[in-house]
Amino acid sequence: MQKFDKMHSVFITRSYSKHYMSSLEFYRNAYAYDIAFGDRDFASECDFLAWCLAQHGNLPSFATGHATSFLELACGPARHARELGHRGWQVLGLDMSSDMLEYAARGARQEHVTLQTLCADMCDYRLGQPVALAANMMESLSHLLTNQQIVSHLRAVGSNLLPGGIYVIEMAHPSGLWRDSLPNMWTTSHNGTEVDIVFGLQDDPYDWITQQWTVTTRLTIREPGQPERYIEEHNNHRWCQPQELAALIDLSGAFDQVWWYGDLLIPPPPLDDSEDAKRMMVVLRSKGA
Numbered sequence: 001m002q003k004f005d006k007m008h009s010v011f012i013t014r015s016y017s018k019h020y021m022s023s024l025e026f027y028r029n030a031y032a033y034d035i036a037f038g039d040r041d042f043a044s045e046c047d048f049l050a051w052c053l054a055q056h057g058n059l060p061s062f063a064t065g066h067a068t069s070f071l072e073l074a075c076g077p078a079r080h081a082r083e084l085g086h087r088g089w090q091v092l093g094l095d096m097s098s099d100m101l102e103y104a105a106r107g108a109r110q111e112h113v114t115l116q117t118l119c120a121d122m123c124d125y126r127l128g129q130p131v132a133l134a135a136n137m138m139e140s141l142s143h144l145l146t147n148q149q150i151v152s153h154l155r156a157v158g159s160n161l162l163p164g165g166i167y168v169i170e171m172a173h174p175s176g177l178w179r180d181s182l183p184n185m186w187t188t189s190h191n192g193t194e195v196d197i198v199f200g201l202q203d204d205p206y207d208w209i210t211q212q213w214t215v216t217t218r219l220t221i222r223e224p225g226q227p228e229r230y231i232e233e234h235n236n237h238r239w240c241q242p243q244e245l246a247a248l249i250d251l252s253g254a255f256d257q258v259w260w261y262g263d264l265l266i267p268p269p270p271l272d273d274s275e276d277a278k279r280m281m282v283v284l285r286s287k288g289a
């Protein structure tokens, strides 16, 4: 019993004693982020999202008018929402960074897409109308550090989805979570601006108790006519293992069915496909509010 108490107090201390700079500062550089992480095939990723809804959704007949409504959570530049907006969906982007949302809204205006934005915490938000489909892409769920935050988030998503609506989460494949592949660095460019990015170093600290990585992120930004800018940050992230996430999904009580896939392909490979599974895609069907 004493042992348990000791462990319990270690857990509490470790959870709350460390303070790292919020990731808001990093995401303030929305344009550089978009260049660094924008080299993805958003059209086919959106095909996959729409496929998930068509394949696994079970929307009530009254929802016909909202069957193509989409919420991108932790949306950043909202590339998925903007792509679905081009296809005629009603689209909404939610993020806690107002800089990201302004950047997303500016991009949508330039593309003549109507994008609604909501500056909120994805653990606690309320939409005017529930949506048919929600997605959380590019491992953004890793910003939620505690079980409590993840469960609150799942409940918030469930209660803002139509009954039978679908929530898609994209995370790293569990086989790629450890350090072997670090450091993770690449360079991309757009319209003369070049960005070098480092996301994760091999000696980044990992806390075995809270299961959080303190991830080093470095951006070197070279814009025409501007001095080079260098930004380094250390932010905490948590990548859940599938069994943990499955337990938290159960605990949330917000979803009646879950599918696990290994990529954003149509049809997707199973999560345990040793050849083709590159990502962890979790597809959840809402019970409704």
Ligand SMILES: C[S@@+](CC[C@H](N)C(=O)[O-])C[C@H]1O[C@@H](n2cnc3c(N)ncnc32)[C@H](O)[C@@H]1O
Residues within 6 Å of the ligand: 023, 024, 027, 037, 073, 074, 075, 076, 077, 078, 094, 095, 096, 097, 100, 120, 121, 122, 123, 136, 137, 138, 139, 140, 143
């Ligand atoms: C890695 S970016 C992902 C952007 C986008 N999903 C994509 O596919 O490019 C993570 C985003 O999550 C946002 N974020 C982090 N914690 C959040 C929270 N608790 N609620 C809402 N947004 C959050 C950040 O501001 C940032 O824009």
